Amino acid sequence: MSQRVIVTGGSGGIGAAIVERFVTDGARVAVLDRRAPAAEPASLFFSVDLRDPLDTRRAVGEAIAALGGIDVLVNCAGVFQHVSLLDITVDDWDLVLDINARATLVTMQAVAPVMLEARAGSIVNIASMAAKQGGGGEGHYAASKAAVVALTRAGAQEWGCHGVRVNAVCPGYVLTDMGADTRSDDDVRTWSAKSPLGRLGAPEDVAGVTHFLASPAGGYLTGQAINVTGGMIMH
DSSP states (O other), X not given: OOOEEEEETTTSHHHHHHHHHHHHTTOEEXXXXXXXXXXXXXXXXXXXXXXXXXXXXXXXXXXXXXXXXXXXXXXXXOOOOOBOGGGOOHHHHHHHHIIIIIHHHHHHHHHHHHHHHHXXXXXXXXXXXXXXXXXXXXXXXHHHHHHHHHHHHHHHHHHGGGTEEEEEEEEOSXXXXXXXXXXXXXXXXXXXXXXXXXXXXXXXXXXXXXXXXHSGGXXXXXXXXXXXXXXXXXX
8 A cells, every 4th residue: 555645845845855755656645835846746735834733734634634544744844044143033933933843743743643543654854954963043943953853752752652653854955945045156065075975965865764764664763863964963
């Protein structure tokens, strides 16, 4: 039986690569995003405002109904801002924490009853290297991704006895549209030099690890925050 997968933020960047990876493997995928995928979709699409918990629960419920259940949830939706600590406004904080952290909690809560009843399921939350090492110039972003890792541990500890696994992926520098206006060519060269592999990540690098965590091959992994950083972080 093919996996039934929900991917938030699956219309572009890392999320689109994750959707493609699951679809290639024969999964049925529902994308939850504010905009439809640019390419011809091979998946279902549900428009959602992830800042609105009620709308988020509505979209998750509709996706589960359309798929006939759920086996995998991937929380990939996120926003990034580069702002110094003294300049972070309350609105900045609320935007980043609402989408990156609170929406992760809401979607986890929305799928959990179905997974717990089935006594099976896998949740993969896309966090960030910033959860472990970030801070300067991205305090609210780093805080939001650290919260994602904490939610991952909580879910793993509470739901593991019911057969539900929860893991996180912590990508490093991955060239996507998010953050494109905050980086230069010099930045790319500098960041690439930090990796023993001498390159930045591609969305497909994150997609491969995400798919592994949701597959039977990753069946004894839960509560982990796995670095996909090209060796920039080794703990």
